[in-house]
Amino acid sequence: MSIIMKGSEVAAAMKEELLREVEKLARKGIVPQLGIVRVGARPDDLAYERGAIKKMGGVGIRCKVIELSESIGQADFEQEFSAVDNNPDIHGILLFRPLPRQLDEQSVRNMINPKKDIDCMSPVNIAKVFSGDESGFAPCTAEAVMEVLAHYAIDVRGKRVTVVGRSMVVGKPLSMLLLKKNATVTICHTKTINLEETCRNAEILVAAAGKAAMITADFVSENSVVVDVGINVGSDGKLCGDVDFDAVVAKVASITPVPGGVGAVTSSVLAEHVVRAANSLNGLS
Numbered sequence: 001m002s003i004i005m006k007g008s009e010v011a012a013a014m015k016e017e018l019l020r021e022v023e024k025l026a027r028k029g030i031v032p033q034l035g036i037v038r039v040g041a042r043p044d045d046l047a048y049e050r051g052a053i054k055k056m057g058g059v060g061i062r063c064k065v066i067e068l069s070e071s072i073g074q075a076d077f078e079q080e081f082s083a084v085d086n087n088p089d090i091h092g093i094l095l096f097r098p099l100p101r102q103l104d105e106q107s108v109r110n111m112i113n114p115k116k117d118i119d120c121m122s123p124v125n126i127a128k129v130f131s132g133d134e135s136g137f138a139p140c141t142a143e144a145v146m147e148v149l150a151h152y153a154i155d156v157r158g159k160r161v162t163v164v165g166r167s168m169v170v171g172k173p174l175s176m177l178l179l180k181k182n183a184t185v186t187i188c189h190t191k192t193i194n195l196e197e198t199c200r201n202a203e204i205l206v207a208a209a210g211k212a213a214m215i216t217a218d219f220v221s222e223n224s225v226v227v228d229v230g231i232n233v234g235s236d237g238k239l240c241g242d243v244d245f246d247a248v249v250a251k252v253a254s255i256t257p258v259p260g261g262v263g264a265v266t267s268s269v270l271a272e273h274v275v276r277a278a279n280s281l282n283g284l285s
Contacts, residue, residue, distance in 0.1 A: 002249050002250065002251075002253060002254060003152065004255060004256075005152050005227075005256045005261065006256075006257065007144075007148065008260065009151065010147055010148050010151040010152075010264070010265045011265055011267075014268040014269075015059060017272075018059040018268070018271055018272060018275060019059055019060070021275045021279075022060040022061065023060075025275070025278055025284075026060070028282070028284070030278055031062055032061045032062070032275050032277070032278035033063070033090050033278075034052070034056055034061055034062070034063050034064070034091070034094060034270070035063075035064050035066060035092065036064070036065045036096070037068070037080075037081060037096065038068065039068045039096065039100055039103070040068075040100060041067070041070075042096070045096040049065065052094070053065075055267040055268060055271055061274050061275070068080055071102075073102065074102065074103055074104060077099075077103055078107060081095070081111065081112075085111065085112055085113055091278040092116055092118035092270075092273055092277045093116045093118065094119055095112075095121065108121070109123060110122075114136070114137075116277055116281070117137055118137050118140070118273035119137065119140050119270070125138075129173050130173075132176070132179075132180045137276075137277075138173050139168075139169050139170065140267075140273065141170050141229060141263075142170050143177065143269045144262050144266045144269045145170075145174055145227055145229060146174075147265050148261070148262060148265055149225075154204065154225055154254065156182070156204060158184065159204055160184050160202050161178050161184065161185050161202060162187075162188055162198055162206070163178070163185060163187050163206045164188045164189065164195070164206065164207050164209045164242070165189060165207070165210070165229070166187055167208070171189075186202070189209065190211060190214075196218050196219050200220065200221045201221070203225065204226075205219070205224055205225070205227070206226075206227045206229060207226070207227070207229060207230055207242035210232065210242065211230070211232070212233070213232075213243065213244040214244075215242055215243040215248065216244045216248070217248050217251055219248075223253040225252065225255075226248060226254070226255040227255075227261075227262065228241035228245070228256050228261060228262070229262050230258060239258060240258055241256075241257075241261070243258070
């Protein structure tokens with residue numbers, strides 16, 4: 001019988017530690033605060049924002065939402081972002097991306113204080129992740145995968161891990177986090193030749209390509225561990241992952257569901273990063 005690795009269990013365990021850390025800050029008169037910068041009102045951004053606000057509130061972290069017009073110009077956008085970046089009461093910044101076409105994202109990547117860059121926009125944090133420097137903030141989703149594996153006592157040391165996806169949000173940084181834990185990592189993508197065979201060779205398979213149900217039973221080996229990072233809308237209009245869950249679940253040892261898997265842990269990692277940033281900015285770590 002496969003183990004369903006539920007994100008809610010991981011998030012519940014993380015919440016206990018977060019509450020302790022927030023209480024320690026409170027005793028020093030510090031209330032950690034997240035600044036959410038949103039340009040426009042895309043439904044997916046609003047959904048994530050609601051979830052983030054709920055998660056932060058549940059552990060005593062304040063939230064400040066800075067909503068900007070979808071038609072805002074570059075100069076005004078940079079001015080607004082700079083105000084958030086320089087606000088001493090805001091310890092972590094989450095910018096919803098992609099930005100509208102008229103805005104240059106690279107400028108704010110270079111502008112953001114790396115100590116407030118809790119979702120790894122800054123080249124400084126990207127370099128730290130790729131060099132194995134744990135003082136940097138990794139992307140929240142990539143780190144959420146590591147949290148799931150750790151919670152379910154899945155040791156990656158020496159294991160053959162295949163990551164399907166090469167984005168800077170998940171695939172590449174996650175591969176670096178896995179390498180730091182001494183996994184043997186293969187990075188694949190939708191154009192990889194013999195993708196099925198490469199995936200079948202994996203003891204741990206992470207699907208992060210952004211293509212609904214592309215990982216079928218033919219892609220997995222018996223008793224492997226499958227982590228599904230994909231968030232897609234299937235032909236039936238329901239949320240689904242990159243893995244064909246029903247076809248794969250009986251074959252593997254452990255698997256994350258979608259929804260209710262890695263995505264449920266991402267906002268907990270975000271909260272953890274805000275607390276880390278609050279400690280760092282106040283000279284406590």
